[in-house]
Amino acid sequence: KAGxxxxxxxxxxxxxxxxxxxxxxxxxxxxxxxxxxxxxxGLQFLFEYFSETQRNKGNFPGRFSGRQFSNSRSExxxxxxxxxxxxxxxxxxxxxxxxxxxxxxYFGPGTRxxxx
Amino acid sequence: xxxxxxxxxxxxxxxxxxxxxNCTYTATGYPSLFWYVQYPGEGLQLLLKATKADDKGSNxxxxxxxxxxxxxxxxxxxxxxxxxxxxxFCAHLLRSGGSYIPTFGRGTSLIVHP
Numbered sequence: 001k002a003g004x005x006x007x008x009x010x011x012x013x014x015x016x017x018x019x020x021x022x023x024x025x026x027x028x029x030x031x032x033x034x035x036x037x038x039x040x041x042g043l044q045f046l047f048e049y050f051s052e053t054q055r056n057k058g059n060f061p062g063r064f065s066g067r068q069f070s071n072s073r074s075e076x077x078x079x080x081x082x083x084x085x086x087x088x089x090x091x092x093x094x095x096x097x098x099x100x101x102x103x104x105x106y107f108g109p110g111t112r113x114x115x116x
Numbered sequence: 117x118x119x120x121x122x123x124x125x126x127x128x129x130x131x132x133x134x135x136x137x138n139c140t141y142t143a144t145g146y147p148s149l150f151w152y153v154q155y156p157g158e159g160l161q162l163l164l165k166a167t168k169a170d171d172k173g174s175n176x177x178x179x180x181x182x183x184x185x186x187x188x189x190x191x192x193x194x195x196x197x198x199x200x201x202x203x204x205f206c207a208h209l210l211r212s213g214g215s216y217i218p219t220f221g222r223g224t225s226l227i228v229h230p
Contacts, residue, residue: 004159042220042221042223043205044220045218055215056217058215090160092159092160107159107161
C-alpha cells in the first residue's frame with residue numbers, strides 16, 4: 001500500500017505570495033490532517049478534513065485554509081505569505097475516528113516551505 | 117493555555133539501559149494522551165495512547181501511565197535497543213470550541229549506543 005505523499009517537497013516563495021500544497025492520503029483513508037512544524041513552535045495542528053468537510057481546526061489565522069476532494073486528496077493554501085510561515089508542513093491520514101490523532105495517523109514526508 | 121512539556125534531549129543511553137522520558141501537560145479538561153515516535157527519515161508513528169486516568173498504554177516494550185494527579189504521561193522502557201534511537205513526541209487531544217485539537221510537545225531525541 002502506498003504511503004502518504006506530499007507535493008511539492010520543497011518550495012521557495014516571497015512575502016505576499018500565496019502557495020498551495022497537496023497531500024494524497026493512503027488509499028481508503030478518509031481523514032487528512034495538516035500540521036506546521038518549526039524549530040521555534042514545534043509541531044502545531046492546522047486543521048483536519050474528513051469526507052470533504054473540515055472537522056477540526058487549530059488556532060491559525062484565516063490565511064491558512066484547506067479543502068478535501070471526493071477522492072480524499074487534500075490541499076492546503078496559505079495566502080499573503082509572511083516570513084514566519086517558513087516551516088515544514090506535514091500531512092497525515094487515518095481511516096476514521098472522532099479525530100485523526102485518536103487513530104494511528106500516517107504522516108507524509110512533508111513540504112518544506114521557505115519564505116524570503 | 118493548554119500545553120505539553122517534554123524533557124529536553126538528547127537523551128543518550130547505552131543498549132539495555134532503562135529509559136524514562138518525562139511528559140507533563142496542562143489542559144482545561146480531561147484529554148486523551150499519546151506518544152508518537154519519529155525514526156530517522158520517516159514520518160511520525162503512533163506508539164501508544166491512553167484515554168482516561170490510570171490507563172496504561174503499551175507497545176513494543178514501551179509503557180506510559182495516565183496520571184491525572186500529577187498531569188503526567190511519562191514514557192518508559194526497561195531495556196532500550198539501538199533501533200529505538202528516534203525522536204519521541206508526547207501529545208494530548210482536547211475538545212475545544214467544537215473541535216478536537218491535538219497539542220504536541222517539542223520532541224525528545226533518544227540516542228542509544230551499542
